[in-house]
Amino acid sequence: MKIEVLGxxxxxxxxxxxxxxxxxxxxxxxxxxxxxxxxxQIIEYGVFKTPGLVIDGEVKATGKVLTVKELKKLLS
Structure with missing residues (x-):
């Protein structure tokens, strides 16, 4: 799994x-x-509000800091 934090x-x-x-x-x-x-590179993902989270090339969140619990749900 490849995870990118955009910011x-x-x-x-x-x-x-x-x-x-x-x-x-x-x-x-x-x-x-x-x-x-x-x-x-951030703009290539279509993200204009950081931070952004990309998992395996797909933007999952923009403009907010997710909690560890929210992140674990996205990664499961």
Whole structure:
């Protein structure tokens, strides 16, 4: 599974990245979590409000910091 956190480096983006890694660890799944900070790459996904969350190429959330519980539900 490939998970991308989209954001330019703001506090909310960093928090989403941390929570995503925590959810992956708690679920014990094999996933690669990466941070996408390049604005042109973020726009390619059609995301105009960060942070954004992309799972296996599909945008799952934009503009909010999901909780670990919400993330675990998306990843299950």
């Amino acid at each position: 330019t480096g703001c506090t909310k983006c960093k928090r989403l990245e941390e929570r995503t890694k925590e959810a992956v660890q708690e679920l014990g799944i094999d996933a690669e979590v990466s941070k996408v900070e390049e604005l042109d």
